[in-house]
Every structure is written in C-alpha cells, then in structure tokens.
Amino acid sequence: MDEFAKPAPGVVLLAAHPNWRESRVNRLLLDGARTLPWVQVRDLYASYPDYDIDVPAEQEAVAAASLVVLLHPVQWYSMPALMKLWLDEVLRYGWAYGPHGTALQGKDLWLVATTGGTEASYHPQGYNRYFFDAFLPPYEQTAALCGMRFLPPMLLHGAHRVSAEEIAAHVQTFTQRLGSYPDWPELEDMPACPACDVPQGDRPAVHDQAAAR
Structure with a gap:
C-alpha cells in the first residue's frame, strides 16, 4: 500500500513568499505539499497580489481543516507582510477568538519556516543576539488565543547557503511528516x-457593532 494512500484529516497549507523564483527551499516544500491530495495549498501571494483577501473563503478553508x-x-x-495581513483579517474576533469565536478550537498549527541566517547566528553571541525560540511567542500565542495547539516548528537555517542535498533531505522529511499527520x-x-x-x-466597539447587526 502506498505510504500516502491512507485517509487523512484535512490539512490547509498557507504559503507566503514574495518572490517564489528566488526561493531555494520554500518553493520545493510547496511542491512537496502539492503531491499530497488531501493537502489544500493556498499560495497567498498568487491568490491575492492586490492584498485584497477573500475573508469568507479563507475562513471556510481553515475551519474545515484539522491542521493549519x-x-x-x-x-x-x-x-511576510501578506501572511500577517491574512492573520489580521481572517482570524477575527467573534470567529477565531473571543465570545463565540470557536471556529479553530481543537485544531493544530504548524510553523514551517526558513531563515537566511545560520543556526549559529541565532545565539546570544551571534548577530541575531537571541536563540530562535525567542521569536516564536507571537506564533504560540496566536495559536493559544484561537484554542489551537502549536506544534513543534520545522525550521531550516541558512537557506541561502545549504547544499542541494540538505535541501532535498529537508523537503523529504517535511513531505513525510505532512503525509503522516496526525500519527506523530x-x-x-x-x-x-x-x-x-x-x-x-x-x-467593546466590535461587540457593539455585532449587537447592532
């Protein structure tokens, strides 16, 4: 039986890269996700080049998924800026959090990211001055506010300089992980x-507007 032929819960992958042509790693990760038929890939910069996000469509997609x-x-x-705008517009009060904001409760959130700096640069003695974990609280708290479980991130540091072999291994691991969810x-x-x-x-202003409708 094919490794990825088993039924799997809905997965939505939100991809954001301002210039896919220059991507060494994220573009290949995106291609890997597209080989899994139950993964709904949403390329934000391709879908919304004018930054005019279709909020109902995005809410419908993530509400139907088990993993985002x-x-x-x-x-x-x-x-990237468009992904931040996606969070601002889609994860609305009363829908994703706050009173009656339960659309995402019980789901999982997984960060898959690359950095230009090497792992050594994310160190108190490196030029980024902090371990990378210091930059994760906004992601973790976004998940918590929405009642989601924040899964251990998958990171690749030094994306500009890692070898093709390292990239291929990283993409393979990512695709296998995505394909085996939730059996981690x-x-x-x-x-x-x-x-x-x-x-x-x-x-109060948002609550009053909702009551007026």
Missing part, C-alpha cells in the same frame, strides 16, 4: 489546547 500549516521564509524575525509520536504527550478567554470589555 504556515509555510514562509522568516523576514525581519517574523512572517510526540503528539501523544502534547497537552491540549490552552484556554484564553477574552472579556467582551476588551473589544
């Missing part, structure tokens, strides 16, 4: 999604 993957190069210690041994020991209750008083 964020695939992108790290830019200024964060995600480490998931059995991971705690359930945290609860982050947002009082209505923290978003």
